Amino acid sequence: MIDRHDVMRMARLARLELSEEEIDQYQEDLMRFLRSGQKLQQVDVAEVEGTSHAVHVAHELRPDQVGTSLRQEAVLSLGPRVEQGFFRVPRIVEGQE
Amino acid sequence: MSKVSKGVLGMANYDTVIGLEIHVALLTDSKFLCSCSTAFGAPPNSQCCPVCLGLPGSLPTINEKAVECATKAGLALNCQINLFSKFDRKNYFYPDLPKAYQITQDAYPLCSRGFLDYYVDDQLVRTEITRIHMEEEAGKLIHSGSSIVSSDYSLVDYNRAGIALIEIVTAPDIHHPGQARLFVEQLRLLLSYIGVSDTKMEEGSLRVDANISLKPKDSDLLGTKVEIKNLNSFRALEKALEYEVSRQGEILDQGGTIRQESRTWDDRAGRTMSMRSKGDAPDYRLFPEPDLPPLCLEPAWVESIRASIPELPLERLGRLEEQFGLSRYEATFFVHYPDFCQIFFDLAEYDLSPKAIVNFLMGDYARLARERGHLDARRIAGLLTIVKEGLIGANQEGVVLDALFSSEKSAREIVKEQGLEALRDSTELQGVVDGVLTANPDLVARFRSGESKLLGYFVGQVMRATRGKADPEVVNKLLEEALS
């Protein structure tokens, strides 16, 4: 069972601002999705290791050599709001998830 | 002030339990996950690339040197090195976190189960290291106001984003703020010995988060723990913990409960402040990093790292005490100043007593060397040797030392040029002694009638007349003969 509170909590975690209609819609979608996924819960996975990579590859490490960085102007050219070489963000409020 | 004293009273009823999480920036040329430079102090956002900016489509690749440094730290801290470790994503939003997740190691860290031994009040204690894992650094925020809360906006510099860090997590077995400080001091020294970090706290290369809780004495129940974040100096660490001990003690004394929360240390106000005002504990939604395969290390590679670890501070302390007979105070000095220690070891190769070397290095030399840089051990040995041979008197040592710093000449050359050889020729000195006594008949009379302390005055006069070069032993002997 997923209630509106759960949906709003997920939205806060994901930094999404949802309308009332969206909250209703996603509540329903989440419930249906989880219902449909019920059959996964029944699969016996005792002793099974999870797969997080499709094909196993040996990890090749990168030598510690300094490469070329982007030019500062190029980096800042992407920014919606920049100031004196920095990206600017509004007030940071602690205390949210 | 009344607050603190009340807390201290309360403290008597509780045991303090402290665990530390220490973030250490590793000494690599390029970042952890990309090849941008890690150099400190560049213009903002000038050491960035698609990877460390989290541009769409960019992918991380692990810096070999970072793994090497992390492994070395683990070995030096007596950890088990896990040949198989994995990377995870820790998801949270913050303006300084480019991908809105931090690549870290959660379930399978590189190192686990180690310890660090260190002295607390002459007693050797051990703190367990639970784990050491690798992770990436975030960017740097500059606030428009004096603090984050009072700022209307902040500026972000991603030069630091993606620098390799290790997080060292201790078991909660530290019992007072002073011990926490000693632990971190010893840890910092060890890390600088093995060269994996510059450990500059003022540049943020070493940062401490502390978990602290109080439990009633003789109780098995752990108290609620409070996390204090980003303690950037030894002083802040100790002060913040002391503050928490009294704050929590006071709350408990009054029958209150401690809230599990993160707090931050306000150095100016001298107190900790709550960081999270609402909402529940963060949910980081950790899951395996799909962009990075697991890290599999070869045992032989780990052994080659082990072989590269130099003598560590505690071993060195023991060696200085046992092999060279230094006191704890002296040995500690040399352990903390590896440059002085190196010169000590170099001088010990000469035919000189350790005591003489230590007295010399910890004396005027220490001050001069800090101002002007070290002298070559060979030249110091030259000075100490002529002192030992008695070529110059103790009083001339300082003169020669000054000259050693300001010229390239050897001690012997300086002594010769300036005619500083000690006067110990009895016949020559006899004349000076006679002159001094003749010039002071009254004093000689007083001495003979029992004022024996006047001998010092006569010695002083002889030394003055010889510009300090007279051998005090010979002078004493001659004076005693003349006055008897």
Added chain:
Amino acid sequence: MKELIQSLDVREVSAQEIVQHHLEEIAQHDPGIHAFITVDQEGALRQADDADRRRAQGQALSPFDGIPIAVKDNISTKGLRTTCGSRMLEDYVPLFDATVISRLRRAGLVLVGKTNLDEFAMGSSTEYSAFGVTHNPHDHSRVPGGSSGGSAAAVAAGEVPWSLGTDTGGSIRQPASFCGVVGLKPTYGWVSRYGVVALAPSLDQVGPMAKRVEDAAALFALIAGNDPRDATSAKAPSFQVPAWDPEVLRDLRVGVPEEFFSAGLDSQVEHAVRGCLRQLEDQGAVLQPLSLATNAYAIDTYLTLVTAEASSCLARYDGVRYGKRVEAEDSNTMFAKSRSAGFGSEVKRRIMLGTYVLSANHYEAYYEQAQKVRTLIKEDVLDALSQVDVIITPTTPTAAFQIGAKRDPLEMYLSDLFTAMANLSGIPALSVPCGLNSHGLPMGIQIMGGNFSEALLFQVGYMIEQGVEGSARHGQL
């Protein structure tokens, strides 16, 4: 393509003329199809000019120097905006090329534009693009499939000879099937993902789309290979285009999984696929019925993993460094407002699902469980492939559906029913046209094989292509 290259080689036509021709095709057809989000006319002609100059000096970069190509708009192209079909990246112009783009440039290919897709590759119809719907060239009232719908439609309509798509659960093969073109989802790791905007990194792969199997193989040879920038990149050698020899079918063991021929499969699709199988049998292949029972879990496993990974991969769009930003008093509100304005509803839906399955109280039951079931699926597939050389199935249960027909997201997710298994297990899978249905719509057949067996898949696909009537192969355009 062969003819195109030949005429370029003997300087019968110039790259300029070829590119100009394709730009004209785009101008003529694309208003009705809308395969492209961005057409770089000026850049394409300049690149063609460079190619002609190189050819004139006998310094062609490759046999394909001067041949045009279109690329899905979730692949980063330096200096050419890369929107991912999202308002979020409407004005985002990458500062770097994806590795696959560098490889194409090194071979002298001319990038004519960026093709439409479901927003951030989330969808199976290209209806979820913020830049409008792409229409199926065979029937404009129908979808081209997705999420690489633009890349499939552009090739099917003759706007470009070939294109690149990306495939996370079927996003190359399903639109290839709907549009009557060839599409390959390569072995995970054989093509670099560097610069490809992530949907689900443990599943995403870039692959070629073309009218003919030979061309798809040639394009694959250009993009495949190890990339030190991608830590998941395989240490496989480069791909060599195989010889097209019918002998390959002799005693070839073809696995036919019964689960893919059960209820829900359109009878005309079944008929076409079975026809192809008979033909392979006639040519010497041995059909072996087998079971891939775990496919029953493929869609739910896939959705759990893809939404989880996507929720994390899409967190970076926060309005700070690039992309859409809606100003607000504080950073958290700015993040939320920017993201809510930048993302469409399907993207938000998947972020919500993914956040849920990763959240502290549900991680074990959903995400971790799905990872374990993924292991079972992978083992099931690898076990089957130890008994047969290739596995053949329909690519999709039906031919292209009507635009607007699937309003229910859960129904849309079932589009990947036959294709998600290859992504979950990492194996390569090729979709080849296998005829037209009674509405004149293309249908596709899927050939799967072991890791790095692309050469064999292309060879088998080639034989199927040869067998299928030319009219069906190219569609009746």
